[in-house]
Amino acid sequence: MAVKAWKASEVAQRVVNKNDLFILDVRNEDAYKDWKIEADSFQYLNIPYFELLDGVEEIMKEIPQNKEVLVVCAKEGSSQMVAEMLSDEGMDAAYLEGGMKAWSEHLEPVKVGDLPNGELYQFVRLGKGCLSYMAVSGNEAAVIDAVRMTDTFLQFAEEKGVEIKHVFDTHLHADHISGGREIAEKTGAVYWLPPKDAEEVVFEYAALEDKQQVKIGETSIDINALYSPGHTIGSTSFVIDNRYLLSGDILFIDSIGRPDLAGKADDWVGDLRETLYSRYKELSQELIVLPAHFMIMEEVNEDGSVQEKLGTLFEKNHGLNIDDEEKFRSLVTENLPPQPNSHQEIRQTNMGRITPELEKKREMEIGPNRCAVKA
Known part of the structure; x- marks a missing residue:
């Protein structure tokens, strides 16, 4: 029986639609524990590839016969071989084309709402938890917090028949490589950065x-910049059309941003509290929060988008409900997850100070995002 190769987009649809799927992940145990394809409706089995070199007979009883089976590895080769072994045993098995590297790079566009003579789209990077945006009005568009897979945004704009005029980064990213500058170079768009985050960049930008x-x-869509430090010293939010709050990495649906990725947690924790508890509190509670990341699949809505009213977050997000300032400081400085893989190299790349090759960029980004404080 021939084995099928599934594209990352096919897996993404099953994640969003909450379809059943059994995943046999043949990466090493530490890689699997650090990062895997997340979905509430999936079942998992992790058996390192080297344990299956003599065959899959011993694990057949652990694999359900009534579910689709997808074999996953880092790059593709090992999972294809294991899928073929399962096929030889009479099982209908597939493998993930391009492996976890491909999963890390897939973007799923989701419409989040209408704008005056236009629409607002969210690009969900399910494998990394990154969220990018494109605001469309008339025949023009603006892109916010683009990831490095720039062709996705360029092709989407072409399909919509719009010209990208402005590109923004809400802050200097440390967990993934920005595609903002590349999009601006390819389209002639203006590239905007918060100047307090751009003191070390080596390229021209609009402040x-x-x-x-x-x-x-x-x-006209007003993209109102709102200085909101805390995750970085220059972090800037956007209020679009008085309806949407693009919060960058300051506020997430289930958590709040971490202030330590430049090594300044103690210095920036006060800024973070001021932004969340004062600046954001003054905004309309009806604004729809659209963050730059999500951490867990529970933050993804039924329609595949990640969004929630600001007022709801002030009721339910633990990070917004700590009255005692010292308790807040402790939460933010003592509950930090490990820093993102290669975060210093990623920051240097986003400053334009180093220009890694594509494969190096892919390796730098492998793994989950870790931009949030653990509640």
Whole structure:
């Protein structure tokens, strides 16, 4: 029986639709524990590939006969061989084309709402937890927090018949490589960065200041910059059309941003509290929060989007409900997960100070995002 190769997009649809799937992950145990394809509806078995070199007979009883089976490895080769072994045993098995590297790079576009003469889209990077955005109005578009898979945004804009005029990063990212500058170079768009995060960059950019307005399209969309430090010293949020709050890595659906990725947790924790408990508190509680990351699949809605009202987050997000300032400081400085893989190299790349080859970039980003404080 021939084995099938599944694309990352096919797996993504099963994640969003909450379909059943059994995943046999043949990576080493430490890699599997650190990062895997997450879905509430999936079942998992982790058996390192080297334990299956003599065959799969001994694990057949652990694999259900009534579910689709997908074999996963880091790059593809090992999972294809194991899938063929399962096929020889009479099982209908598939493997993930491109392995976990491909899963890390897949973007799933989701419409999150309408704008004046346009729409707002969220690009969900399920394998990494990154969220990017494209605001469309008339025949123009703006991209916010683009990841490095720039062709996805360029092709999407072409399909929509719009021209990308502005590209923004809410802050200098440390967990993934930004595609913002590359998109700007390819389209002639203006590339905006918060100047307090850009003191070490080696390229030209437009300085994004507090309360600055940038308009796109035939019907104007105000992209109001809101200085909101805490995750980084320059972190800037956007209020789009007085309806959507793009919070960057300051506020997530189930958690809040960590202030230590530049090694300054004690210095920036006060800024983080000021942003969350004062600046955000002054905003309309009806704003829809659209963060730059999600941490767990419970944050993904039924329609595949990641969004929630600000007022709801002030009720339910633990990080927004710590009255005692010292308790807040302790939570933020003492509950930090390990820092993202290669975060210093990623920051240097986003500053333009180093230019790694593609395979090196892929290796730098492998693994989960770790931008949040653990509640």
